[in-house]
Structures are given as structure tokens and as C-alpha cells.
Amino acid sequence: MTEQTFDWRLFLTRWSEEWADVHTDPTGRQPGGEDAGRPHRLGFDPAPEERIAAMEEELGCALPPSYREFLAVSDGWRHAGGFVYRLAGTDEARWHLDGHAISEYWGEDGLAGMWERALQLDVESDLVLVLLDPEDRDADGEWAAYSFASWRAAPPERFGSFRAFMEAMYREFHRSATNDHGEAFRNATTREQDARVEAARLDALAGASERAEAALAEAAEFGRPRAVGMYGQLRRLRGLSGHGAFGALPHDSRLLGEVVAVLAADHVRSGRDDASWGRLTGILAEGLRGEADAVLRRVRERTFRYTAPGPFGEAVERAREQARWGGTEAAWRTLRAALPQWTPVAPDHLAPVGLLADPLLGPLLTPERGHELLGIPRGGAAVPRPTPVAAADGPDGADLPEEADGLAWLAAEPTSGGRPEPYRFVLVEGVAPDALPVVVAADEAARLDPPTSRREPAVRRPAGGGLVALDGSEPAVVGRAGDAATPWSFAFDLRPSRFDVDRFTSPAAAVSGRTGGRVVAVFVAPQERFFHLSVAGGGEERYAFTARGTAVDRTGREAVPAALDPDGHFGPDRHGRQGECEVLAALAVEFGVSLPRFALTEGRLHTFANPSWAPPPPGPGEPYLTMALLEPRSSEAP
Known part of the structure; x- marks a missing residue:
């Protein structure tokens, strides 16, 4: 009507x-x-x-x-x-x-x-x-x-x-x-709505997600059991929340790694106590409760790994390896290309919603990408695929690789409370990201810790298992490791602690002595108008400069390349973060390096304890050594 x-x-x-x-x-x-x-x-x-x-x-x-x-x-x-x-x-x-x-x-x-x-x-x-x-x-x-x-x-x-x-x-x-x-409640209206639900299921698999969502929304308002679970999947992938909105789907053991994992991620993210989880899983069949608790434990410890059968599952593994080192755009392209080969594991399974609970792949699924995912025919539907949406890191709708991010975006990154935050990073040539803890921290026992985002507290996985949160008493700040474009890897720290501009020491020479290759170190403290760049190789500092306001100090045995020369970027006629942006852009070109913006700002990366570049002075009762250089005394009496 x-x-x-x-x-x-x-x-x-x-x-x-x-x-x-x-x-x-x-x-x-x-x-x-x-x-x-x-x-x-x-x-x-x-x-x-x-x-x-x-x-x-x-x-x-x-x-x-x-x-x-x-x-x-x-x-x-x-x-x-x-x-x-x-x-x-x-x-x-x-x-x-x-x-x-x-x-x-x-x-x-x-x-x-x-x-x-x-x-x-x-x-x-x-x-x-x-x-x-x-x-x-x-x-x-x-x-x-x-x-x-x-x-x-x-x-x-x-x-x-x-x-x-x-x-x-x-x-x-x-x-x-x-x-x-x-x-038991069946009549002409329920039969009509159920027919629309089935048509919506086919629409959703064929990529007509908006039409499917409208039909499922109406059927869910009528309380049709299948509609609620399918509607919940579409909403979640479009970035819309709704705790517990999967209807009866959690009762299906085949969907433990899908909707139950998403419910577990909701629970962990919300910070609710386990009593609420017990109330949620109490409705499950007794045999599923233990398995649901195991899913929650893996999600909480960030060891949950989304899996899927067939070729799409193989693509998931490749994408996870790309994402874990910062290749978020490459990972999304891998998933997107394989989506037509995705197959449901249960009758009302519409899409790989369990990806949202994966600690490495979940952050990739922005609402825009979720909408694109739902527009790709899958599960055997043979209809034309939609035009891809813009990549998260690419400008003007271009689907660009991570290398296009460069470094200059660091100077334009929005800050908390309107105050630009300090950061530092080390670029290491010829070393894989998983080897960075050893060469940067100079500790043969150092290993990468589980991936975290910049909004989550860093965690450490001790030998006995489980996770331990870093509480601020640690002697080192937390570095996030990844790929800065072959053959470079990076260790990046946001808001490094214990910074003292008067005691600052670059790690570039020491790290290059352990690797034999080139090392680039950058430390920026915008509030102090402090910018440092140092480049080393084979254990020696090649060139470096530190700009503090308009004053510039140079060190090293080589001249700073013209494109990086601080005289052209820092001075009385420069304002704000202009010089920082210019040097970072030139540095990216000079060494062919890049830091992945999406991975560092929205994704998760492996972390490790990174030594301070400006160790604090000794505290009360701590031993220290003072050295002084004296002129030699003449042997002749005055």
C-alpha cells in the first residue's frame, strides 16, 4: 500500500x-x-x-x-x-x-x-x-x-x-x-516477509547490499529470525554498532570465528566485566560456551586469527602478513581481489564479518571499505563487480601503494588537543622488521611484542604466556616496527618519553655498526622547535644536523646533501612546521622510503622496547662517573 x-x-x-x-x-x-x-x-x-x-x-x-x-x-x-x-x-x-x-x-x-x-x-x-x-x-x-x-x-x-x-x-x-x-507464528504476513528475507540474502551475495539491507531492516522490525542475523552482518561491515545484534547466528558452531568473534571484540573494546559476557553466552548451547570463552580469550590476548576456507582463506593469510608490517593498502587489495572466491560457512552467512575481530585485518575494514566489500559479488554470485573506492592512503581517489605516503604527512598529522606531538623513527637498511628489536635495542634476547594501535596500551608477552601491559615504569619507550619500502624497515615511536634536548644522542651510528648498512634517525619535538636528522653507515655518522628554533648544529664527516641542507629549510623566514615538512619530503625521495600512514594512525603494528635516545640523569644513590679534560702541565718550572 x-x-x-x-x-x-x-x-x-x-x-x-x-x-x-x-x-x-x-x-x-x-x-x-x-x-x-x-x-x-x-x-x-x-x-x-x-x-x-x-x-x-x-x-x-x-x-x-x-x-x-x-x-x-x-x-x-x-x-x-x-x-x-x-x-x-x-x-x-x-x-x-x-x-x-x-x-x-x-x-x-x-x-x-x-x-x-x-x-x-x-x-x-x-x-x-x-x-x-x-x-x-x-x-x-x-x-x-x-x-x-x-x-x-x-x-x-x-x-x-x-x-x-x-x-x-x-x-x-x-x-x-x-x-x-x-x-509457530505463521501467516500470510510472515510468509511474505520470509520470502523477502530469502530474496535479500541473494541480493546481498550478489553485491546489491543496499537493497538487501532495506529489506532485511523491515523484516527485522517484524521479528523474522533470519533477518536479524543477516541485517547485523551488513550493519557491522558498514561500521554501525549494535551489541548482540546477530539474532540466532551465535548458536551455530560454524560461526564461532565469525559473529561470536565479533561479539567478543565488542566485549573487549567496551571494557565490560566477564559477568556480562557470561550473560551473553549463557543462551548458547552448553557445548558452545567453552568454545565461545576460548574465542574471547584469543581476542583479548590479540592472538585471534580470522580463517576462511578455500582460496579466500589463503588470501587472508597473505593479507595478514602484509598488514603486520604496515602494508595495509596492499593487504586490502589482496582481500578485495579474493572476495569473489569467498564462500559462506552457514546458510545465512553473508560476508566475512569475522575479519573485524582480527587484530591485524580488522582495522583495515573502515566503513568505506566495508561498503565496498558488500558491493562485491561473492559466494558464487556471478554479476559485475563495482568500481573500487579510493584507497585510504591515496590522494584524490587514487589507489596508491604505501610508498606514495612518503614522510611529509607526519608534519601534517592532526594532533591531540591542538598540540603537535613529538615523534621519532629509525630507518634501517637491509634488516627485516622482525629483526629490529635486536639491532636497535642491542639485545640478543629482544623480540617483537603483539601488535597494538596507537590508542591501545602496549603489551608484552612474557615467556610464561598471557599478556602484561606496560605501565609507564618501563625503562624504554615503545617502538612500532614495519616495512618502510624495500630494503628499509622502520621503528617508529609516538610521544617518546624522557626527552632532554640537552642530552640527546642519535642511535644511528651504533645501529649501523651492528648492521653494516645505512641507518637514518629522525627526532622531532614540535613544541620545543627541535628537529634532528642523522645518517650513518658502517658504524660512523656520515652527516647530521639538529635545528633548535633558528639555530642549526652540524656534525659528521660528510656534507649534508643539498636537498636536505637545513639552511634551506630552517631559519628566521620559516614559520610553523614548514621546515619539518620540507625535510621529511626530501628525505623520502633521497632514500626511497615511506612510513605507512594508515597503519601508524589507525592500524596495529608489532611493538618492542626501544631504548631512550636521551637517557635521564642518574637519580639519588645511583653511581655515576664525571670526566674532565685537563691541559698537559709543562715540565719546566714557571
């Missing part, structure tokens, strides 16, 4: 009959009450036109069209949803004049004054108000309807018209009936 052809009589008759099918006992009668013996009548006799006109005259205004049309079919209504037991007809609608306290509480939500001017339609309810606002109307003269229950601790729910409210209550009736009676 469209807006022009909506048939109130047909709609209300169907609602009454379906309600009676659910609530009538085997003898054909309803339980006691005023409806007893009238199984197919939620409504009342029509209100004559003269009675409706008299009501309008008494109220002093014309009624909104849909409410007026409703009264002409049924002069009131019983059981409008689960909490409104009777709606007003012509004799019972009245202005709601007792809304002072409510108005004060919700006035900031744009509803100030509505409570004193609204038409109240609830006659009997479970503390639920149903109001029509005469000043919130559309071009057709429809008044917005509001439903408010104080026990919900939520703002009033708005509906565009009385008709929209009634249609929502009809869906609520279906939803509650389905929850109570499951598949």
Missing part, C-alpha cells in the same frame, strides 16, 4: 485477525477481559462523520489526515503494540496539559512546549504516552506522533504521522509474537 492507496480497513482487519491467531486459546476464545469472545476485533465500530466533526470543533482544530481516516474505520484501538492497551477514539482524545516536569527534562531535545500542546491518545497503557504534536507537521498536514515511556530512560520516539506510529506498533506486535512463539 502506498501513501495514496493506504487501506485502513484492510490493514486493521489483518492486524486483528493475526493478533487473534496468536492470543486465542484452542476453543477459539481469548483469555478473560473485555475482548473475551471477540477474537477478531481489536478495533471498534467506525466513528460517524458528524462525531469526528464534533471532536474537531471541541478541540478547535482539524485532525491530521491519517488519524481522521483511522477514526472513520475504527473509533479507537486495543493493543497498539506491547505496552499501549487502548488508544483513544473520538470521545477520549484530549490535550495533554500536565507536561511541565517532562518538558523540563527533555526540553533540550527540541521538544520544549510539545508536552503542553500535544493531543494525548493513550487511554490505557503501561506508563506509555502516545502524543500527536500539532506544531510538528509535514506538507500534507500530518502531525508527528511521539511515544514516551519513562521506564525506558530514553528520549521520546518520533514517528512522522499517526499512520507511521500504527504501522510501527503492528511490526512491534509481530516482533513480540515471534519472540514468544518462534516459527
Whole structure:
């Protein structure tokens, strides 16, 4: 039925009959009450036109069209949803004049004054108000309807018209009936909705995700069991939250690594205690609870690895290896190319939603990429693929590799609280990222710790297993390791601690002595207007400079290359972070290096304890050595 052809009589008759099918006992009668013996009548006799006109005259205004049309079919209504037991007809609608306290509480939500001017339609309810606002109307003269229950601790729910409210209550009736009676509640409406759910499943696999999502959203409002789980998958991949919104899918053991893993990631991210997890998994079959707890443990320890069967699963493994060293764009391209080969592991499985719980691959799935993923035919659907969306790291929609990021973006990265933050990094030639802890920290026992994002506390995995959070008492800051474009790797620290510009020492020479190759070290403290660059090879510093404000100190046995010469980038005529940006851009070209922006700002990378470049002075009671150089004394007496 469209807006022009909506048939109130047909709609209300169907609602009454379906309600009676659910609530009538085997003898054909309803339980006691005023409806007893009238199984197919939620409504009342029509209100004559003269009675409706008299009501309008008494109220002093014309009624909104849909409410007026409703009264002409049924002069009131019983059981409008689960909490409104009777709606007003012509004799019972009245202005709601007792809304002072409510108005004060919700006035900031744009509803100030509505409570004193609204038409109240609830006659009997479970503390639920149903109001029509005469000043919130559309071009057709429809008044917005509001439903408010104080026990919900939520703002009033708005509906565009009385008709929209009634249609929502009809869906609520279906939803509650389905929850109570499951598949036993079957009629023409549920069969129609279930057919739409199946069509939506095929649409989703064929890449028509928006059409599928609209159909599933409506079916979920009707409480159709399959719709809720499928709708939840589409929403999650588009970046929309909703704890527990997978319907019955978690009960399927084949989906432990999919929807259960996502629920576990939600739980860890929210910081809720394990009692809430127990309540969530308590509904699962007993045999699944232990497995769900194991999934939660792996997610919490960041050892969960998303897996999938067939060629797509092989692509997942390749993408994870790319992402773990910062190759997030390459990893996404790997996944995207393999998506047509993805296959569902259960009947209502629509997409690889479990990727969201993978500590390395989950961050790749931005809402934009999730939307693109859902637009790619998969699961055997043979239809054209959509045009790829822009890469997260590429400008102007170009799908560029990580090397295009360069280094200059570090000078333009948004900062917390409007204050630019210090950072440092080491670029090491000819050393794989997993070997960085040994060569940078000079510790043969050093190893990479689990990947973390810059928003998460760093963790260390001790020999006994489990995870230990670094609490700030550690003697080293945390470096994040990755690939800076072959043959270079990087160790990057944001907000390095214990920085003292007067005690600063570059690690470049020492690290290059351990590797034999070239090493580049950069330390930037924007608030102190401090910029350091040093390049070493074979254990010797080749060239270096430190700019502090407009003053520049140079060291090393070679001249600084012209493109990097600080005289051209730092000085009285320079302002802000311009010099920093220029040197970083030139450095990227000079050595062919890049730092992956998305991986460092949004993704997860392996970490390790990175020694301070400016060790603090000795504390009380700590031994120290003072050395002084004295001029040689002449052997002849003065």
C-alpha cells in the first residue's frame, strides 16, 4: 500500500485477525477481559462523520489526515503494540496539559512546549504516552506522533504521522509474537516477509547490499529470525554498532570465528566485566560456551586469527602478513581481489564479518571499505563487480601503494588537543622488521611484542604466556616496527618519553655498526622547535644536523646533501612546521622510503622496547662517573 492507496480497513482487519491467531486459546476464545469472545476485533465500530466533526470543533482544530481516516474505520484501538492497551477514539482524545516536569527534562531535545500542546491518545497503557504534536507537521498536514515511556530512560520516539506510529506498533506486535512463539507464528504476513528475507540474502551475495539491507531492516522490525542475523552482518561491515545484534547466528558452531568473534571484540573494546559476557553466552548451547570463552580469550590476548576456507582463506593469510608490517593498502587489495572466491560457512552467512575481530585485518575494514566489500559479488554470485573506492592512503581517489605516503604527512598529522606531538623513527637498511628489536635495542634476547594501535596500551608477552601491559615504569619507550619500502624497515615511536634536548644522542651510528648498512634517525619535538636528522653507515655518522628554533648544529664527516641542507629549510623566514615538512619530503625521495600512514594512525603494528635516545640523569644513590679534560702541565718550572 502506498501513501495514496493506504487501506485502513484492510490493514486493521489483518492486524486483528493475526493478533487473534496468536492470543486465542484452542476453543477459539481469548483469555478473560473485555475482548473475551471477540477474537477478531481489536478495533471498534467506525466513528460517524458528524462525531469526528464534533471532536474537531471541541478541540478547535482539524485532525491530521491519517488519524481522521483511522477514526472513520475504527473509533479507537486495543493493543497498539506491547505496552499501549487502548488508544483513544473520538470521545477520549484530549490535550495533554500536565507536561511541565517532562518538558523540563527533555526540553533540550527540541521538544520544549510539545508536552503542553500535544493531543494525548493513550487511554490505557503501561506508563506509555502516545502524543500527536500539532506544531510538528509535514506538507500534507500530518502531525508527528511521539511515544514516551519513562521506564525506558530514553528520549521520546518520533514517528512522522499517526499512520507511521500504527504501522510501527503492528511490526512491534509481530516482533513480540515471534519472540514468544518462534516459527509457530505463521501467516500470510510472515510468509511474505520470509520470502523477502530469502530474496535479500541473494541480493546481498550478489553485491546489491543496499537493497538487501532495506529489506532485511523491515523484516527485522517484524521479528523474522533470519533477518536479524543477516541485517547485523551488513550493519557491522558498514561500521554501525549494535551489541548482540546477530539474532540466532551465535548458536551455530560454524560461526564461532565469525559473529561470536565479533561479539567478543565488542566485549573487549567496551571494557565490560566477564559477568556480562557470561550473560551473553549463557543462551548458547552448553557445548558452545567453552568454545565461545576460548574465542574471547584469543581476542583479548590479540592472538585471534580470522580463517576462511578455500582460496579466500589463503588470501587472508597473505593479507595478514602484509598488514603486520604496515602494508595495509596492499593487504586490502589482496582481500578485495579474493572476495569473489569467498564462500559462506552457514546458510545465512553473508560476508566475512569475522575479519573485524582480527587484530591485524580488522582495522583495515573502515566503513568505506566495508561498503565496498558488500558491493562485491561473492559466494558464487556471478554479476559485475563495482568500481573500487579510493584507497585510504591515496590522494584524490587514487589507489596508491604505501610508498606514495612518503614522510611529509607526519608534519601534517592532526594532533591531540591542538598540540603537535613529538615523534621519532629509525630507518634501517637491509634488516627485516622482525629483526629490529635486536639491532636497535642491542639485545640478543629482544623480540617483537603483539601488535597494538596507537590508542591501545602496549603489551608484552612474557615467556610464561598471557599478556602484561606496560605501565609507564618501563625503562624504554615503545617502538612500532614495519616495512618502510624495500630494503628499509622502520621503528617508529609516538610521544617518546624522557626527552632532554640537552642530552640527546642519535642511535644511528651504533645501529649501523651492528648492521653494516645505512641507518637514518629522525627526532622531532614540535613544541620545543627541535628537529634532528642523522645518517650513518658502517658504524660512523656520515652527516647530521639538529635545528633548535633558528639555530642549526652540524656534525659528521660528510656534507649534508643539498636537498636536505637545513639552511634551506630552517631559519628566521620559516614559520610553523614548514621546515619539518620540507625535510621529511626530501628525505623520502633521497632514500626511497615511506612510513605507512594508515597503519601508524589507525592500524596495529608489532611493538618492542626501544631504548631512550636521551637517557635521564642518574637519580639519588645511583653511581655515576664525571670526566674532565685537563691541559698537559709543562715540565719546566714557571
